[in-house]
Amino acid sequence: MASLRDIQTRINSTKKTKQITKAMEMVSAAKLNQAENNAKSFVTYMDKIQEVVSSIASGSTNSRHPMLQKRSVKKTGYLVITSDRGLAGPYNSNVLRHVYRTIQERHNSKDEYTVIVVGKVGLNFFKNRNMPVEDSIVGLADQPEFADIKAIASQAVQKFTDEVYDELYMYYNHFVSAIQQDLTEKKLLPLTDISGEKEATSTYEYEPSEEEILEGLLPQYAESLIYGALLDAKASEHASRMTAMKSATDNAEEIIGSLTLSYNRARQAAITQEITEIVGGAAALE
Amino acid sequence: MKTFTVSVVTPDGPVYEETGAEMVSAKATSGELGILPGHVPLVAPLEINAIRVEKDNNTQILAVSGGFIEVRPEQVTILAQAAEMASDIDVDRAKAAKERAEKRLQGTKQDDIDFKRAELALNRAMNRINIKSR
Numbered sequence: 001m002a003s004l005r006d007i008q009t010r011i012n013s014t015k016k017t018k019q020i021t022k023a024m025e026m027v028s029a030a031k032l033n034q035a036e037n038n039a040k041s042f043v044t045y046m047d048k049i050q051e052v053v054s055s056i057a058s059g060s061t062n063s064r065h066p067m068l069q070k071r072s073v074k075k076t077g078y079l080v081i082t083s084d085r086g087l088a089g090p091y092n093s094n095v096l097r098h099v100y101r102t103i104q105e106r107h108n109s110k111d112e113y114t115v116i117v118v119g120k121v122g123l124n125f126f127k128n129r130n131m132p133v134e135d136s137i138v139g140l141a142d143q144p145e146f147a148d149i150k151a152i153a154s155q156a157v158q159k160f161t162d163e164v165y166d167e168l169y170m171y172y173n174h175f176v177s178a179i180q181q182d183l184t185e186k187k188l189l190p191l192t193d194i195s196g197e198k199e200a201t202s203t204y205e206y207e208p209s210e211e212e213i214l215e216g217l218l219p220q221y222a223e224s225l226i227y228g229a230l231l232d233a234k235a236s237e238h239a240s241r242m243t244a245m246k247s248a249t250d251n252a253e254e255i256i257g258s259l260t261l262s263y264n265r266a267r268q269a270a271i272t273q274e275i276t277e278i279v280g281g282a283a284a285l286e
Numbered sequence: 287m288k289t290f291t292v293s294v295v296t297p298d299g300p301v302y303e304e305t306g307a308e309m310v311s312a313k314a315t316s317g318e319l320g321i322l323p324g325h326v327p328l329v330a331p332l333e334i335n336a337i338r339v340e341k342d343n344n345t346q347i348l349a350v351s352g353g354f355i356e357v358r359p360e361q362v363t364i365l366a367q368a369a370e371m372a373s374d375i376d377v378d379r380a381k382a383a384k385e386r387a388e389k390r391l392q393g394t395k396q397d398d399i400d401f402k403r404a405e406l407a408l409n410r411a412m413n414r415i416n417i418k419s420r
Binding site: 049216 | 299368
């Protein structure tokens with residue numbers, strides 16, 4: 001049986017761990033709140049831009065914009081959103097495992113795909129497996145602003161236009177609720193299902209012309225889709241970390257409970273032994 | 287007098303929202319636009335420039351970095367990737383951005399993609415500085 005002092009040390013260290021996980025849980029809860037607000041304020045922008053894009057796209061069926069055109073696929077791009085730090089439960093491994101499996105299934109050689117990755121965990125994952133990483137962004141703020149990701153978003157779109165890859169998929173955890181995040185796969189480019197989502201509410205005049213508007217609007221639209229996914233993923237990350245830290249705190253409590261029990265047992269055993277010794281000693285004197 | 291609602295939204299949230307505006311003027315790629323209430327529905331891409339909103343004989347000025355204007359008879363929406371009210375502009379930051387862009391412009395060739403990007407960055411910085419100093 002472990003000595004009293006050993007048990008006491010373990011209880012203390014577990015208590016300290018619990019303090020930390022508890023603090024992390026609360027920090028994540030606060031960040032989650034903020035992330036949800038960010039996502040909400042982004043919705044107005046997204047709704048508007050979607051409305052304009054779909055009304056243009058449904059109005060002109062013969063638009064020949066390259067971002068709307070399907071072309072034969074020689075190379076596929078994968079945009080994967082992960083976090084910079086771990087301690088978020090299955091948040092990263094979910095996405096990475098799925099992407100890895102998908103890539104293995106779909107492609108035979110490394111020339112057929114390329115990966116754009118957000119977050120340190122993902123970057124290390126793909127580098128360790130010697131997979132081609134086209135572009136990456138790490139050290140993103142917890143509440144990213146559009147300016148922070150504009151560079152990678154516009155490059156991702158630009159590379160499609162430059163035919164570096166012929167389609168682009170996006171993988172991230174979609175935020176459903178604080179306890180549920182769903183892995184999401186989304187085909188970002190070419191923009192094929194653009195008009196189907198919402199009925200156009202009004203017909204516009206275009207100045208100077210539809211084509212020229214699409215020229216500027218579509219990249220902006222695709223970039224905002226990426227930003228939207230990122231906000232969504234950030235909310236999931238905080239939620240996932242919060243849940244992970246909550247269960248860590250609960251586990252710590254459980255361990256402290258059982259350690260306290262065995263501490264008390266050991267203490268009682270020691271007392272009993274002491275009494276027996278005293279009694280034994282007294283009996284020997286008589 | 288007829289009025290309309292003007293809102294400016296960016297990915298980071300709405301920047302400006304005002305009801306009862308009497309006129310909006312903006313610079314589209316095809317030229318200066320002055321929009322009064324009751325305008326036909328219109329969509330136009332914008333230059334990096336100022337937006338002026340007239341309300342009760344006051345003029346409010348915003349800096350927008352490109353984007354689009356969506357016009358409806360009772361509502362004008364400006365969708366931009368970045369926009370701020372004249373009073374919210376950080377001049378020091380804009381000046382720093384201007385210097386950075388100028389430096390980059392000297393270092394790169396004209397047909398380079400970095401050149402175009404630096405040029406745009408310079409435009410944005412100049413726009414902010416101009417609006418602030420007006």
